[in-house]
Amino acid sequence: MPVDAAEFSAALGQYAAGVCLLTVKDGIDDVGTTVSSVMSVSAAPPLVAVGLTAAGYPAEVLEEVGSCALTVLAAPHAIIASRFSSAGRPSARHLLEAVPWTRAPGSDAIVLSGGLSALDCRLERLVEAGDHVLALLEVVGVLPGDRAGVPLLRHRGRYVDPSGSAAGRA
Secondary structure (H helix, E strand, C coil), rough: CCCCCCHHHHHHHHCEEECEEEEEECCEEEEEEEECCCCEEEEECCCEEEEEEEECHHHHHHHHHHHEEEEEEEEHHHHCCCCHHCCCCCHHHHHCCCCCCCEECCCCEEEEEECCCEEEEEEEEEEEEEEEEEEEEEEEEEEEECCCEEEEECCEEEEEEECCCCCCCC
């Protein structure tokens, strides 16, 4: 019996997940997307996996460029997370006007200031997974952030802090 897509989505919405901003710098512009499907894979070598929409532009650019940065977002970044999860979004730099950021030393991708931490990554490979791809990323650098900050979570289709309250504004 096939699984109903709405029931599947609602069931997984019960799982609270941390929210990250994945950014890629190509030769023309900066591309970014909000991701909540992030998993630690290995400590030696350091690897993480990130779920991306297979037909999405961020996955295409990541495959072409081969490197990215992953910023672990804090609760006050809820508005930024919303900006990067919207379809048809403009350049990452335009979405971050008036928001402080730097660049990761290896990938040269945007790292959001005020994040809990950030990873500078090299693409190991993309693995097809239904309508998504899993990007297996080798971590080439760790950039510490605000480790005392409150994480941004996605739960039941909205951004919340660990208490379940609506997350703050950027």
